[in-house]
Amino acid sequence: MSTKAYYPIEEIGAGKPGFSKTRAIIEGAFYGNNVVKVNTLKEAYDLAKNSPGTIVTDMPVYRGEEFGLEPDAKVLLFNDGAVTGRYAVARRIKGEPGVDEAKLDKVVMDAVYETRWRTLYHAEVFVGLDPEFMAKAHLLIPEGEENLLYNWMLNFQYMSDEYVKMYKRSQPIGGGKEPDIYIFSDPQWTPGNRPDLDYSCLSDPLTLCYFDTDQNCAAILGMKYFGEHKKGTLTMAWALANRNGYASCHGGQKEYTLPDGRKYVASVFGLSGSGKSTLTHAKHGGKYPITVLHDDAFIINTDTCSSVALEPTYFDKTADYPTGCPDNKYLLTAQNCSATMDSEGKIQLVTEDIRNGNGRAIKSKLWSPNRVDKIDAPVNAIFWIMKDPTIPPVVKLKGAALASVMGATLATKTSTAERVAAGTDLNALRIVPYANPFRTYPLVHDYEKFKKLVEEKNVDCYIVNTGDFMGKKVKPADTLGILEAIVENRAEFKQWGPFEDIEIMEWTLTDNFVPDMNDAEYVAALKNAMMNRVNAIKDFSEKKGGYDALPEEALAAVQKLVDELA
Numbered sequence: 001m002s003t004k005a006y007y008p009i010e011e012i013g014a015g016k017p018g019f020s021k022t023r024a025i026i027e028g029a030f031y032g033n034n035v036v037k038v039n040t041l042k043e044a045y046d047l048a049k050n051s052p053g054t055i056v057t058d059m060p061v062y063r064g065e066e067f068g069l070e071p072d073a074k075v076l077l078f079n080d081g082a083v084t085g086r087y088a089v090a091r092r093i094k095g096e097p098g099v100d101e102a103k104l105d106k107v108v109m110d111a112v113y114e115t116r117w118r119t120l121y122h123a124e125v126f127v128g129l130d131p132e133f134m135a136k137a138h139l140l141i142p143e144g145e146e147n148l149l150y151n152w153m154l155n156f157q158y159m160s161d162e163y164v165k166m167y168k169r170s171q172p173i174g175g176g177k178e179p180d181i182y183i184f185s186d187p188q189w190t191p192g193n194r195p196d197l198d199y200s201c202l203s204d205p206l207t208l209c210y211f212d213t214d215q216n217c218a219a220i221l222g223m224k225y226f227g228e229h230k231k232g233t234l235t236m237a238w239a240l241a242n243r244n245g246y247a248s249c250h251g252g253q254k255e256y257t258l259p260d261g262r263k264y265v266a267s268v269f270g271l272s273g274s275g276k277s278t279l280t281h282a283k284h285g286g287k288y289p290i291t292v293l294h295d296d297a298f299i300i301n302t303d304t305c306s307s308v309a310l311e312p313t314y315f316d317k318t319a320d321y322p323t324g325c326p327d328n329k330y331l332l333t334a335q336n337c338s339a340t341m342d343s344e345g346k347i348q349l350v351t352e353d354i355r356n357g358n359g360r361a362i363k364s365k366l367w368s369p370n371r372v373d374k375i376d377a378p379v380n381a382i383f384w385i386m387k388d389p390t391i392p393p394v395v396k397l398k399g400a401a402l403a404s405v406m407g408a409t410l411a412t413k414t415s416t417a418e419r420v421a422a423g424t425d426l427n428a429l430r431i432v433p434y435a436n437p438f439r440t441y442p443l444v445h446d447y448e449k450f451k452k453l454v455e456e457k458n459v460d461c462y463i464v465n466t467g468d469f470m471g472k473k474v475k476p477a478d479t480l481g482i483l484e485a486i487v488e489n490r491a492e493f494k495q496w497g498p499f500e501d502i503e504i505m506e507w508t509l510t511d512n513f514v515p516d517m518n519d520a521e522y523v524a525a526l527k528n529a530m531m532n533r534v535n536a537i538k539d540f541s542e543k544k545g546g547y548d549a550l551p552e553e554a555l556a557a558v559q560k561l562v563d564e565l566a
Contacts, residue, residue, distance in 0.1 A: 002170040003135045003180045003216070003240075018179035022094060022105055022212040026184045026219060029112045030122055030140050038123045038149060041068035041158050045076075047121070048150035048333075054078050055339050058346035062329050063366060068158055077334045077349060078147035080224040084336045084356045086231060090207040090223065093440045095214065097545035103201035104210050108219040110197055111189050119143040125156035126163055127181065127237040129373035130308045131170035133246070133299060134163075135216075135237055137181035139229070145187055147333070151226045154332050154362050156233065157312050174244050181236050182217045185229060189221040213239035213440040226335055226360070230315055234297050235438045237310055241299040242441055247449035250436035251385075252280030252295035253307055255375050256288050256487050263377040264487045265307070267300070268464075269435045270385030271412050275466040275479065276435075277316065279385075281368055282480055291370045302449050305378030305457050314367060318351035318359040325351075330367035335360045381460040381486065382450065387412050387467030388429060390522070390529040393474050393513050394482045395463050396493045396503040400455030402561075404447050405554040406463060408433045408540075409533035429529075431536045433548075443540060443548035462486070470522060472511045481509050498564040501557070527565040533558045 004018065013019060029035075038044050049056055055077040064073040094101050120140050128134040137156065141149050157163050172178070190206065191199050202208055207222040209232060216236050220228055238248035251269035258264060270276040280295040294309040301307070318337055321327050328349065337359040338350035353359050365371050382403070388411040397403040411429045433439070434446050453459040466479055482505070485491040493503035497517040506514045516522055537558060541549040 002167055002172055003178050004172060004176055005136060005180045017177040018215060020212055020215040022101065022108070022210075023179070023182065023215040023217040025105060025109050025112060026217045027182045029115070029120070029184055030138060030182065032116065032120065034116060034118065035120045035122050035140065038121050038153075039159075041150075041153055042070060044123065044146070044150040044153050045069055045073055047146040048076055048078070051078075051144065051146035054147060055347065057339060057349060059328070059331065059349065061332055062364065067154070067332070067364065068160060075331045075334060075349070076147065076150070077337060077339055079336050079355070083223075083225055084358045085225065086227045087204070087207060087223065087225075088437050090202075090204045091209045091211070092201070092203060094210070094212040097547055100201040103198045104208075106197055107191075107199065107201065107208065108184070108210060108221075110194060111186055111219065111221050112184060114189070115142055115186055121146070121149050123149055123153050125153055125158055126167060127156055127233060127310050128299075128308055129157055129163075129310070129312060131166055132301070132306070132374065133173070133241065133308045134167050134170050135173065135178070135181055135240055136167070137183065137233055137237075139183045139185065141185045142188070145185070148185070148187065148224075148226055148229055151333055151335070151362060152229050152233070155230050155311055155313055155315055173240065178240055178244070179216050181233065181240075183220065183229070183232060184218075185220040185223075187220075187222065187224040211235060211440050216240060227315070231438050234310060235440055238299070238436070238438065239440050242445050242449070245302055246299040247302055247446070247453065248436070249298050249300060250296065250434070250438065251298070252276045253293040253298055253375060253379070254280055255291045255293070255377060257290075258288055258488065264381075265375055265377050265379045266381050266383060266483065266487065267307075267379050268383045268385055269407065269410070270466070271432055271435050271437075272317070274385045274387065274412060274435070275476070276385055277314075278476060279383075279479060279483065284480065284484060287484070289370070291372045291375070292368045293372060293375050300379055300453065302452050302457075305453065305459070307375045307379060309373050312365045312373075314363040316361055316363050318349070318361050319353040321361075322352050323348050323350060327363075327367065330363045332362045332364050337361070378457065379453065379459055381462060382407070382453065384410050384461070384463045385412075385435065386410055386463055386465055388465060388529055389468050389470055390526040391463055391465040392469055392504055392515055393465050393478050393507045394505050395496060396505070397461045397463065398501040398503065399557065400451045401553045402501050402557040403454045403461035404451040405537070405550065405557050406461075406533075407450055408443060408447055408550060408554065409536050409558065410435050411529070411532070429532070431533070444550055447550055447554060469513050470515075470525075472513060474513070475510050478507060478509050478513070482507060499561060500564065501560070523565060527562060530558060530561045530565065534562060
């Protein structure tokens with residue numbers, strides 16, 4: 001599937017697809033006489049290499065010519081300043097209750113005007129790596145932000161000959177009514193005292209990430225962190241996919257090939273720091289051939305249950321990859337790390353989050369040796385990754401409503417990938433539906449998509465806890481062992497205590513993780529955790545005018561768990 005870039009005269013005008021007010025403001029800026037088109041990664045690399053503040057390391061880009069770079073390309077490091085994580089508070093979604101699009105449109109209109117005094121760069125990429133789903137995305141960003149431009153082109157699929165031909169073979173998404181994605185970004189933007197501007201429409205006084213996802217466009221203002229541009233682009237691709245029959249996934253997916261030739265496709269869903277990347281890339285000691293789709297962004301066709309990756313590379317934390325680590329061989333760029341000179345006079349990266357939390361790098365596709373862009377085999381299982389201390393290392397959910405609503409009430413902890421308000425308790429549990437804080441459409445859409453996978457396509461659903469279980473740390477060996485037992489069909493599940501719709505595999509590999517249902521203190525904590533989910537579902541119905549309300553069956557499925565514990 002492809003998006004639409006060019007319009008016959010008769011298809012241009014008010015009320016026609018691709019011509020909302022917000023999109024008109026954003027797309028028009030791309031055609032200014034101060035805009036320079038950046039067509040290749042080589043051009044983007046040279047611009048970033050020579051951009052003020054860039055640190056050109058002596059670390060070579062491994063097989064860079066395969067990605068459209070020169071053979072002597074080096075890993076580039078660029079640091080943003082004080083902000084080193086995503087800032088969800090700045091997001092404003094057109095169409096949500098309480099969002100004043102008239103005022104926001106004026107803010108963006110003025111921001112576009114102010115860039116007339118600067119040179120702007122225009123780049124294009126593909127989001128989606130198979131003819132089944134490929135959207136073309138455009139980024140417009142001012143001179144001085146060359147590293148953001150280069151990272152964006154690396155993170156998504158640059159327009160190589162191979163993918164251009166693939167795109168031309170693909171069919172239009174949505175019957176030809178889905179326009180290309182357009183993103184206008186000015187990281188140096190600051191609100192000014194100008195006529196006819198009212199900044200009360202902003203949820204944060206200094207930054208704005210404004211989406212008109214129905215028309216595939218966005219403005220990112222005052223935000224220097226690359227993750228905002230990566231996830232901002234994915235936000236629109238996920239919304240586009242949602243409108244066209246796909247479940248949008250912030251997670252990882254891999255395919256196991258078992259000795260008898262059987263395929264097993266596992267999808268894991270979790271926030272940054274939950275372990276989703278570790279689980280996705282785990283090789284399980286070479287026990288079976290594994291192919292990896294992606295560890296962060298993909299979509300599932302809810303009719304065929306096949307899956308498509310949205311990005312070729314990996315935007316990974318560097319905290320666990322010290323200087324000299326073999327995995328660093330696959331780095332393309334790095335952000336928010338430090339550098340030093342080694343004994344041979346070469347500039348090396350300093351990682352491990354010494355400078356700041358959430359140091360990041362873009363790794364090439366080659367990091368995962370068995371990487372694929374599409375998995376045709378239908379998905380077999382969904383794993384909701386939670387860090388809820390009342391949940392054992394693994395439980396299995398019965399019933400489509402319960403399986404989906406537990407994803408909608410996924411409990412986790414804040415990670416260093418996120419910028420949060422001062423005083424926020426980073427260890428407190430919070431609900432992040434489907435581990436995807438980048439949704440721009442009503443929550444019920446995801447609920448129905450995942451429910452369909454379980455109810456109609458017989459996809460199994462589990463919760464895995466990768467945090468602590470009542471003070472006992474669940475180690476990677478536990479979670480990987482659980483996955484292997486399930487994949488090999490030797491996991492033995494039985495009814496968990498009073499729960500009619502939850503089964504448990506009693507796990508004791510590195511510690512005794514069998515819950516004591518006769519322990520009144522534990523049962524009270526578990527009941528409280530389930531009650532928190534009940535309250536979260538009720539909040540969905542009340543906040544934002546019920547924009548994210550779920551069906552009554554969703555509430556009933558979780559309330560039943562509370563009642564069974566009573």
